[in-house]
Amino acid sequence: MNTLLSLTDNLQTFWHYTGFANAEAGHFIMILFGLVFIYLAITKEYEPLLLIPIGFGILVGNIPFNEAANLQVGIYEEGSVLNILYQGVVKGWYPPLIFLGIGAMTDFSALIANPKLILIGAAAQFGIFGAYIIALQMGFAPNEAGAIGIIGGADGPTAIFTTSKLAPHLLGAVAISAYSYMALVPVIQPPFMRLLTTKKERLIKMKIPRVVSQTEKVLFPIMGLLLTAFLVPSGLPLLGMLFFGNLLKESGVTRRLAETARGPLIDTITILLGFTVGASTQATTFLRMESIKVFAIGALSFVIATCTGILFVKIFNLILPKEKKINPLIGNAGVSAVPDAARISQTLGLEYDPSNYLLMHAMGPNVAGVIGSAVAAGILLGFLY
Amino acid sequence: MTPTVQTTLLIAGIGIVGIFIFMVLFYLMIIALDKYLPYQEEKPAEVYLSETEETEEEEIA
Numbered sequence: 001m002n003t004l005l006s007l008t009d010n011l012q013t014f015w016h017y018t019g020f021a022n023a024e025a026g027h028f029i030m031i032l033f034g035l036v037f038i039y040l041a042i043t044k045e046y047e048p049l050l051l052i053p054i055g056f057g058i059l060v061g062n063i064p065f066n067e068a069a070n071l072q073v074g075i076y077e078e079g080s081v082l083n084i085l086y087q088g089v090v091k092g093w094y095p096p097l098i099f100l101g102i103g104a105m106t107d108f109s110a111l112i113a114n115p116k117l118i119l120i121g122a123a124a125q126f127g128i129f130g131a132y133i134i135a136l137q138m139g140f141a142p143n144e145a146g147a148i149g150i151i152g153g154a155d156g157p158t159a160i161f162t163t164s165k166l167a168p169h170l171l172g173a174v175a176i177s178a179y180s181y182m183a184l185v186p187v188i189q190p191p192f193m194r195l196l197t198t199k200k201e202r203l204i205k206m207k208i209p210r211v212v213s214q215t216e217k218v219l220f221p222i223m224g225l226l227l228t229a230f231l232v233p234s235g236l237p238l239l240g241m242l243f244f245g246n247l248l249k250e251s252g253v254t255r256r257l258a259e260t261a262r263g264p265l266i267d268t269i270t271i272l273l274g275f276t277v278g279a280s281t282q283a284t285t286f287l288r289m290e291s292i293k294v295f296a297i298g299a300l301s302f303v304i305a306t307c308t309g310i311l312f313v314k315i316f317n318l319i320l321p322k323e324k325k326i327n328p329l330i331g332n333a334g335v336s337a338v339p340d341a342a343r344i345s346q347t348l349g350l351e352y353d354p355s356n357y358l359l360m361h362a363m364g365p366n367v368a369g370v371i372g373s374a375v376a377a378g379i380l381l382g383f384l385y
Numbered sequence: 386m387t388p389t390v391q392t393t394l395l396i397a398g399i400g401i402v403g404i405f406i407f408m409v410l411f412y413l414m415i416i417a418l419d420k421y422l423p424y425q426e427e428k429p430a431e432v433y434l435s436e437t438e439e440t441e442e443e444e445i446a
Contacts, residue, residue: 112415115415122408126401130397213424227410379403
Protein backbone atom coordinates (compact mmCIF):
# COMPACT_ATOMS: atom_id res chain seq x y z
CA MET A 1 0.00 0.00 0.00
CA ASN A 2 2.83 2.37 0.96
CA THR A 3 4.58 1.63 -2.30
CA LEU A 4 1.44 2.49 -4.20
CA LEU A 5 1.08 5.80 -2.31
CA SER A 6 4.70 6.65 -2.92
CA LEU A 7 4.28 5.90 -6.63
CA THR A 8 1.21 8.16 -6.77
CA ASP A 9 3.16 10.95 -5.05
CA ASN A 10 6.01 10.55 -7.50
CA LEU A 11 3.62 10.62 -10.42
CA GLN A 12 2.00 13.75 -9.03
CA THR A 13 5.39 15.43 -8.62
CA PHE A 14 6.32 14.40 -12.15
CA TRP A 15 3.01 15.79 -13.44
CA HIS A 16 3.74 19.17 -11.80
CA TYR A 17 7.00 19.37 -13.74
CA THR A 18 5.44 18.62 -17.13
CA GLY A 19 4.53 21.25 -19.67
CA PHE A 20 0.87 20.12 -19.59
CA ALA A 21 0.46 21.03 -15.92
CA ASN A 22 2.07 24.46 -16.41
CA ALA A 23 0.50 25.39 -19.74
CA GLU A 24 -1.64 28.48 -20.14
CA ALA A 25 -3.62 29.70 -23.14
CA GLY A 26 -0.86 32.21 -23.93
CA HIS A 27 1.68 29.45 -24.47
CA PHE A 28 -0.51 27.83 -27.12
CA ILE A 29 -1.13 31.17 -28.84
CA MET A 30 2.63 31.79 -29.04
CA ILE A 31 3.30 28.23 -30.24
CA LEU A 32 0.77 28.91 -33.00
CA PHE A 33 2.71 32.10 -33.89
CA GLY A 34 5.92 30.06 -34.11
CA LEU A 35 4.25 27.52 -36.38
CA VAL A 36 2.96 30.30 -38.66
CA PHE A 37 6.52 31.69 -38.95
CA ILE A 38 7.87 28.26 -39.87
CA TYR A 39 5.00 27.73 -42.33
CA LEU A 40 5.62 31.12 -44.04
CA ALA A 41 9.35 30.41 -44.25
CA ILE A 42 8.96 26.95 -45.78
CA THR A 43 5.95 27.35 -48.06
CA LYS A 44 6.20 31.04 -49.06
CA GLU A 45 9.98 31.33 -48.64
CA TYR A 46 9.59 34.66 -46.79
CA GLU A 47 13.05 35.32 -45.28
CA PRO A 48 13.52 31.62 -44.37
CA LEU A 49 17.01 32.19 -42.94
CA LEU A 50 15.43 34.37 -40.27
CA LEU A 51 11.91 33.06 -39.86
CA ILE A 52 12.95 29.43 -39.29
CA PRO A 53 15.31 30.23 -36.36
CA ILE A 54 12.84 32.79 -34.94
CA GLY A 55 9.84 30.47 -35.40
CA PHE A 56 11.60 27.54 -33.77
CA GLY A 57 12.89 29.84 -31.03
CA ILE A 58 9.28 30.86 -30.31
CA LEU A 59 8.39 27.18 -29.89
CA VAL A 60 11.32 26.60 -27.52
CA GLY A 61 10.66 29.78 -25.54
CA ASN A 62 7.02 28.88 -25.01
CA ILE A 63 7.32 25.34 -23.75
CA PRO A 64 5.72 25.70 -20.32
CA PHE A 65 7.70 24.53 -17.31
CA ASN A 66 7.59 24.83 -13.54
CA GLU A 67 9.42 28.11 -12.96
CA ALA A 68 9.50 27.61 -9.19
CA ALA A 69 11.52 24.41 -9.63
CA ASN A 70 14.60 26.40 -10.68
CA LEU A 71 15.36 24.07 -13.58
CA GLN A 72 17.45 26.77 -15.26
CA VAL A 73 15.99 26.17 -18.69
CA GLY A 74 14.18 29.46 -19.36
CA ILE A 75 15.77 32.28 -21.33
CA TYR A 76 15.18 34.74 -18.47
CA GLU A 77 16.71 32.44 -15.82
CA GLU A 78 20.22 33.66 -15.08
CA GLY A 79 22.86 31.08 -15.92
CA SER A 80 20.73 28.92 -18.21
CA VAL A 81 22.17 28.02 -21.62
CA LEU A 82 19.52 30.07 -23.40
CA ASN A 83 20.20 33.01 -21.08
CA ILE A 84 23.92 32.89 -21.87
CA LEU A 85 23.21 32.83 -25.63
CA TYR A 86 20.69 35.67 -25.18
CA GLN A 87 23.41 37.94 -23.76
CA GLY A 88 24.55 38.63 -27.33
CA VAL A 89 21.16 40.24 -27.93
CA VAL A 90 20.81 41.94 -24.54
CA LYS A 91 24.33 43.37 -24.55
CA GLY A 92 24.04 44.22 -28.24
CA TRP A 93 27.06 42.40 -29.66
CA TYR A 94 25.29 40.16 -32.20
CA PRO A 95 24.10 43.08 -34.40
CA PRO A 96 27.59 44.57 -35.03
CA LEU A 97 28.85 41.10 -36.01
CA ILE A 98 25.94 40.75 -38.44
CA PHE A 99 26.91 44.17 -39.85
CA LEU A 100 30.47 42.91 -40.35
CA GLY A 101 29.08 40.11 -42.52
CA ILE A 102 26.74 42.48 -44.37
CA GLY A 103 29.69 44.77 -45.12
CA ALA A 104 31.68 41.84 -46.47
CA MET A 105 28.89 40.90 -48.85
CA THR A 106 27.79 44.40 -49.94
CA ASP A 107 28.92 45.95 -53.19
CA PHE A 108 28.66 49.73 -52.88
CA SER A 109 29.41 50.22 -56.61
CA ALA A 110 25.78 51.11 -57.47
CA LEU A 111 25.89 53.88 -54.87
CA ILE A 112 29.35 55.17 -55.81
CA ALA A 113 28.39 55.19 -59.52
CA ASN A 114 25.24 57.26 -58.93
CA PRO A 115 25.71 59.06 -55.58
CA LYS A 116 22.50 61.09 -55.74
CA LEU A 117 20.67 57.82 -54.97
CA ILE A 118 22.04 58.08 -51.44
CA LEU A 119 19.45 60.80 -50.74
CA ILE A 120 16.64 58.27 -51.29
CA GLY A 121 18.17 56.26 -48.45
CA ALA A 122 17.87 59.38 -46.30
CA ALA A 123 14.27 60.13 -47.32
CA ALA A 124 13.09 56.64 -46.38
CA GLN A 125 14.22 57.25 -42.80
CA PHE A 126 11.08 59.38 -42.36
CA GLY A 127 9.57 56.00 -41.47
CA ILE A 128 11.70 55.87 -38.34
CA PHE A 129 10.92 59.38 -37.15
CA GLY A 130 7.25 59.16 -38.20
CA ALA A 131 6.87 56.00 -36.11
CA TYR A 132 8.75 57.68 -33.25
CA ILE A 133 6.23 60.55 -33.20
CA ILE A 134 3.25 58.15 -33.44
CA ALA A 135 4.61 55.97 -30.62
CA LEU A 136 5.00 58.99 -28.35
CA GLN A 137 1.47 60.09 -29.13
CA MET A 138 0.22 56.60 -28.25
CA GLY A 139 1.63 56.96 -24.77
CA PHE A 140 5.05 55.31 -24.97
CA ALA A 141 7.96 56.88 -23.10
CA PRO A 142 10.55 58.69 -25.31
CA ASN A 143 13.13 55.87 -25.04
CA GLU A 144 10.46 53.26 -25.89
CA ALA A 145 9.24 55.38 -28.81
CA GLY A 146 12.80 55.57 -30.15
CA ALA A 147 13.13 51.78 -30.00
CA ILE A 148 9.77 51.29 -31.73
CA GLY A 149 10.53 53.94 -34.35
CA ILE A 150 13.65 52.12 -35.50
CA ILE A 151 11.44 49.31 -36.87
CA GLY A 152 10.82 51.70 -39.78
CA GLY A 153 14.42 51.30 -40.87
CA ALA A 154 13.56 47.72 -41.91
CA ASP A 155 16.81 46.54 -40.45
CA GLY A 156 16.64 43.75 -37.87
CA PRO A 157 20.15 44.07 -36.38
CA THR A 158 19.82 47.87 -36.07
CA ALA A 159 16.41 47.49 -34.41
CA ILE A 160 17.78 44.94 -31.92
CA PHE A 161 20.89 47.00 -31.18
CA THR A 162 18.90 50.19 -30.56
CA THR A 163 16.19 48.48 -28.50
CA SER A 164 18.73 46.63 -26.34
CA LYS A 165 20.06 50.04 -25.33
CA LEU A 166 16.85 52.11 -25.16
CA ALA A 167 14.09 49.72 -24.05
CA PRO A 168 15.28 46.14 -23.38
CA HIS A 169 11.81 45.13 -22.14
CA LEU A 170 10.46 45.70 -25.68
CA LEU A 171 13.19 43.65 -27.35
CA GLY A 172 11.01 40.67 -28.24
CA ALA A 173 8.15 42.73 -29.65
CA VAL A 174 10.41 45.09 -31.64
CA ALA A 175 12.60 42.30 -33.05
CA ILE A 176 9.68 40.09 -34.03
CA SER A 177 7.87 43.06 -35.54
CA ALA A 178 10.94 44.21 -37.52
CA TYR A 179 11.71 40.75 -38.89
CA SER A 180 8.06 39.96 -39.65
CA TYR A 181 7.62 43.10 -41.70
CA MET A 182 10.99 42.61 -43.39
CA ALA A 183 9.75 39.19 -44.47
CA LEU A 184 6.51 40.77 -45.64
CA VAL A 185 8.19 43.53 -47.69
CA PRO A 186 7.06 41.81 -50.95
CA VAL A 187 3.47 42.04 -49.70
CA ILE A 188 3.54 45.49 -48.04
CA GLN A 189 5.40 47.62 -50.60
CA PRO A 190 3.95 46.91 -54.09
CA PRO A 191 0.43 48.34 -53.50
CA PHE A 192 1.90 51.67 -52.34
CA MET A 193 4.41 51.68 -55.21
CA ARG A 194 1.56 51.32 -57.69
CA LEU A 195 -0.62 53.83 -55.88
CA LEU A 196 1.99 56.60 -55.83
CA THR A 197 3.37 56.29 -59.37
CA THR A 198 1.93 56.95 -62.82
CA LYS A 199 2.37 54.54 -65.73
CA LYS A 200 4.68 57.07 -67.41
CA GLU A 201 6.90 57.25 -64.33
CA ARG A 202 7.12 53.47 -64.06
CA LEU A 203 8.49 53.34 -67.62
CA ILE A 204 11.42 55.71 -66.96
CA LYS A 205 14.64 54.07 -68.09
CA MET A 206 17.70 55.05 -66.14
CA LYS A 207 21.19 55.47 -67.60
CA ILE A 208 23.59 52.54 -67.16
CA PRO A 209 25.83 53.45 -64.20
CA ARG A 210 29.49 54.28 -64.77
CA VAL A 211 32.26 51.83 -63.97
CA VAL A 212 33.68 52.26 -60.46
CA SER A 213 37.44 52.01 -59.98
CA GLN A 214 38.97 49.62 -57.45
CA THR A 215 40.66 52.57 -55.72
CA GLU A 216 37.25 54.18 -55.13
CA LYS A 217 35.89 50.92 -53.75
CA VAL A 218 38.81 50.61 -51.32
CA LEU A 219 38.70 54.24 -50.21
CA PHE A 220 34.92 54.29 -49.75
CA PRO A 221 34.79 52.25 -46.51
CA ILE A 222 37.80 54.06 -45.03
CA MET A 223 36.41 57.52 -45.74
CA GLY A 224 32.91 56.36 -44.80
CA LEU A 225 34.17 55.16 -41.44
CA LEU A 226 35.98 58.43 -40.72
CA LEU A 227 32.94 60.49 -41.71
CA THR A 228 30.68 58.35 -39.49
CA ALA A 229 33.05 58.28 -36.55
CA PHE A 230 33.36 62.03 -36.41
CA LEU A 231 29.72 62.90 -37.14
CA VAL A 232 27.70 60.19 -35.37
CA PRO A 233 29.99 58.35 -32.92
CA SER A 234 26.99 56.55 -31.38
CA GLY A 235 26.46 54.74 -34.69
CA LEU A 236 30.03 53.48 -34.66
CA PRO A 237 29.44 49.88 -33.48
CA LEU A 238 27.19 49.23 -36.47
CA LEU A 239 28.68 51.41 -39.18
CA GLY A 240 32.26 50.76 -38.06
CA MET A 241 31.74 47.02 -38.50
CA LEU A 242 29.85 47.53 -41.78
CA PHE A 243 32.72 49.48 -43.32
CA PHE A 244 35.32 47.13 -41.80
CA GLY A 245 33.59 44.17 -43.46
CA ASN A 246 33.45 46.07 -46.73
CA LEU A 247 37.16 46.86 -46.60
CA LEU A 248 37.88 43.15 -46.05
CA LYS A 249 35.92 42.50 -49.25
CA GLU A 250 37.31 45.30 -51.41
CA SER A 251 40.95 45.32 -50.32
CA GLY A 252 41.53 42.16 -52.34
CA VAL A 253 44.17 40.89 -49.92
CA THR A 254 41.93 39.55 -47.12
CA ARG A 255 39.77 37.19 -49.13
CA ARG A 256 39.76 34.52 -46.39
CA LEU A 257 38.64 36.98 -43.74
CA ALA A 258 35.93 38.40 -46.01
CA GLU A 259 34.68 34.91 -46.84
CA THR A 260 34.52 34.01 -43.14
CA ALA A 261 32.68 37.24 -42.30
CA ARG A 262 30.07 36.85 -45.05
CA GLY A 263 29.82 33.07 -44.63
CA PRO A 264 30.29 31.06 -41.44
CA LEU A 265 30.38 34.06 -39.08
CA ILE A 266 27.18 35.77 -40.24
CA ASP A 267 25.43 32.39 -40.48
CA THR A 268 26.40 31.46 -36.91
CA ILE A 269 25.31 34.81 -35.51
CA THR A 270 22.07 34.74 -37.53
CA ILE A 271 21.21 31.34 -36.02
CA LEU A 272 21.96 32.52 -32.47
CA LEU A 273 20.25 35.87 -32.92
CA GLY A 274 17.11 34.51 -34.57
CA PHE A 275 16.75 31.61 -32.18
CA THR A 276 17.23 33.61 -28.98
CA VAL A 277 15.03 36.49 -30.15
CA GLY A 278 12.32 33.92 -30.87
CA ALA A 279 12.83 32.25 -27.49
CA SER A 280 12.58 35.62 -25.75
CA THR A 281 8.91 35.91 -26.70
CA GLN A 282 7.61 33.99 -23.71
CA ALA A 283 3.86 34.33 -23.53
CA THR A 284 4.01 35.87 -20.04
CA THR A 285 6.23 38.74 -21.23
CA PHE A 286 5.14 39.01 -24.87
CA LEU A 287 1.35 38.74 -24.95
CA ARG A 288 0.49 42.25 -23.83
CA MET A 289 -1.37 45.21 -25.30
CA GLU A 290 2.01 46.93 -25.61
CA SER A 291 3.18 44.31 -28.14
CA ILE A 292 0.06 44.77 -30.30
CA LYS A 293 0.70 48.52 -30.33
CA VAL A 294 4.34 47.91 -31.34
CA PHE A 295 3.15 45.72 -34.22
CA ALA A 296 0.65 48.35 -35.39
CA ILE A 297 3.21 51.17 -35.29
CA GLY A 298 5.77 48.92 -36.99
CA ALA A 299 3.41 48.35 -39.93
CA LEU A 300 2.77 52.08 -40.21
CA SER A 301 6.49 52.85 -40.14
CA PHE A 302 7.10 50.51 -43.11
CA VAL A 303 4.32 52.20 -45.06
CA ILE A 304 5.66 55.67 -44.24
CA ALA A 305 9.21 54.67 -45.24
CA THR A 306 8.03 53.21 -48.56
CA CYS A 307 5.86 56.21 -49.39
CA THR A 308 8.41 58.88 -48.46
CA GLY A 309 11.10 57.12 -50.52
CA ILE A 310 8.86 57.12 -53.61
CA LEU A 311 7.57 60.66 -53.07
CA PHE A 312 11.11 61.93 -52.61
CA VAL A 313 12.10 60.53 -56.01
CA LYS A 314 9.07 62.18 -57.61
CA ILE A 315 9.98 65.54 -56.09
CA PHE A 316 13.66 65.06 -56.96
CA ASN A 317 12.70 64.37 -60.59
CA LEU A 318 11.20 67.85 -60.83
CA ILE A 319 14.67 69.38 -60.68
CA LEU A 320 16.58 66.70 -62.59
CA PRO A 321 17.22 67.00 -66.33
CA LYS A 322 15.22 64.62 -68.53
CA GLU A 323 18.11 62.24 -69.23
CA LYS A 324 18.94 61.92 -65.52
CA LYS A 325 15.44 61.24 -64.19
CA ILE A 326 15.05 58.46 -61.63
CA ASN A 327 12.40 55.77 -61.88
CA PRO A 328 10.29 56.25 -58.71
CA LEU A 329 9.84 52.48 -58.47
CA ILE A 330 13.29 52.41 -56.83
CA GLY A 331 12.10 54.80 -54.08
CA ASN A 332 10.85 51.88 -51.98
CA ALA A 333 14.41 50.52 -51.82
CA GLY A 334 15.42 53.32 -49.46
CA VAL A 335 14.50 51.00 -46.61
CA SER A 336 17.38 48.75 -45.69
CA ALA A 337 15.78 45.37 -46.34
CA VAL A 338 18.66 44.25 -48.59
CA PRO A 339 18.17 42.96 -51.26
CA ASP A 340 14.44 42.22 -51.02
CA ALA A 341 13.33 45.84 -51.45
CA ALA A 342 15.58 46.23 -54.53
CA ARG A 343 14.20 42.99 -55.97
CA ILE A 344 10.67 44.36 -55.67
CA SER A 345 11.69 47.43 -57.71
CA GLN A 346 13.09 45.09 -60.35
CA THR A 347 9.98 42.87 -60.40
CA LEU A 348 7.57 45.80 -60.72
CA GLY A 349 9.74 47.53 -63.31
CA LEU A 350 9.79 44.40 -65.48
CA GLU A 351 6.03 44.05 -65.09
CA TYR A 352 5.50 47.35 -66.93
CA ASP A 353 8.47 47.12 -69.32
CA PRO A 354 10.19 43.74 -69.75
CA SER A 355 13.39 45.48 -70.90
CA ASN A 356 13.65 47.85 -67.90
CA TYR A 357 16.07 46.34 -65.42
CA LEU A 358 16.01 48.35 -62.20
CA LEU A 359 17.89 46.03 -59.84
CA MET A 360 21.34 47.64 -60.17
CA HIS A 361 19.81 51.11 -59.76
CA ALA A 362 17.70 50.05 -56.76
CA MET A 363 20.72 48.58 -55.00
CA GLY A 364 22.06 52.17 -54.59
CA PRO A 365 19.25 53.41 -52.30
CA ASN A 366 19.05 49.97 -50.72
CA VAL A 367 22.62 50.04 -49.39
CA ALA A 368 22.18 53.75 -48.60
CA GLY A 369 19.21 52.67 -46.48
CA VAL A 370 21.50 50.42 -44.42
CA ILE A 371 23.76 53.39 -43.73
CA GLY A 372 20.77 55.71 -43.19
CA SER A 373 19.02 53.51 -40.63
CA ALA A 374 22.27 53.00 -38.70
CA VAL A 375 22.81 56.78 -38.67
CA ALA A 376 19.21 57.27 -37.50
CA ALA A 377 19.83 54.73 -34.74
CA GLY A 378 22.96 56.64 -33.77
CA ILE A 379 21.03 59.91 -33.63
CA LEU A 380 18.24 58.37 -31.49
CA LEU A 381 20.79 56.80 -29.15
CA GLY A 382 22.60 60.12 -28.92
CA PHE A 383 19.40 61.86 -27.75
CA LEU A 384 17.64 59.17 -25.75
CA TYR A 385 20.24 56.81 -24.22
CA MET B 386 1.51 72.44 -27.90
CA THR B 387 2.75 70.54 -24.84
CA PRO B 388 6.47 70.44 -23.97
CA THR B 389 6.51 66.67 -24.74
CA VAL B 390 5.19 67.24 -28.24
CA GLN B 391 7.67 70.07 -28.75
CA THR B 392 10.59 67.87 -27.66
CA THR B 393 9.31 65.03 -29.86
CA LEU B 394 9.11 67.23 -32.92
CA LEU B 395 12.50 68.75 -32.13
CA ILE B 396 14.22 65.34 -31.92
CA ALA B 397 12.42 64.09 -35.06
CA GLY B 398 13.32 67.29 -36.90
CA ILE B 399 16.96 67.21 -35.85
CA GLY B 400 17.07 63.50 -36.69
CA ILE B 401 15.79 63.78 -40.22
CA VAL B 402 17.79 66.95 -40.99
CA GLY B 403 20.85 65.26 -39.45
CA ILE B 404 20.47 62.23 -41.73
CA PHE B 405 20.14 64.44 -44.81
CA ILE B 406 23.24 66.44 -43.81
CA PHE B 407 25.12 63.18 -43.25
CA MET B 408 24.00 61.80 -46.60
CA VAL B 409 24.87 65.03 -48.43
CA LEU B 410 28.38 64.80 -46.95
CA PHE B 411 28.55 61.21 -48.12
CA TYR B 412 27.40 62.37 -51.55
CA LEU B 413 30.14 65.00 -51.66
CA MET B 414 32.68 62.42 -50.54
CA ILE B 415 31.73 60.12 -53.43
CA ILE B 416 31.82 63.05 -55.92
CA ALA B 417 35.32 63.87 -54.66
CA LEU B 418 36.40 60.25 -55.06
CA ASP B 419 35.16 60.25 -58.65
CA LYS B 420 36.81 63.59 -59.41
CA TYR B 421 40.23 62.82 -58.02
CA LEU B 422 40.36 59.09 -58.68
CA PRO B 423 38.39 58.58 -61.91
CA TYR B 424 38.04 55.14 -63.41
CA GLN B 425 40.74 54.38 -65.96
CA GLU B 426 40.25 51.51 -68.30
CA GLU B 427 42.92 48.89 -67.80
CA LYS B 428 45.17 48.64 -70.84
CA PRO B 429 45.71 45.26 -72.46
CA ALA B 430 49.14 43.78 -71.66
CA GLU B 431 50.49 44.24 -75.23
CA VAL B 432 49.67 47.96 -75.28
CA TYR B 433 51.28 48.39 -71.87
CA LEU B 434 54.43 46.54 -72.99
CA SER B 435 54.76 48.49 -76.26
CA GLU B 436 54.34 51.80 -74.37
CA THR B 437 57.00 50.74 -71.86
CA GLU B 438 59.40 49.79 -74.65
CA GLU B 439 58.84 53.14 -76.36
CA THR B 440 59.58 54.99 -73.11
CA GLU B 441 62.73 52.95 -72.56
CA GLU B 442 63.89 53.67 -76.13
CA GLU B 443 63.25 57.37 -75.61
CA GLU B 444 65.21 57.30 -72.34
CA ILE B 445 68.18 55.54 -74.07
CA ALA B 446 68.10 58.06 -76.93
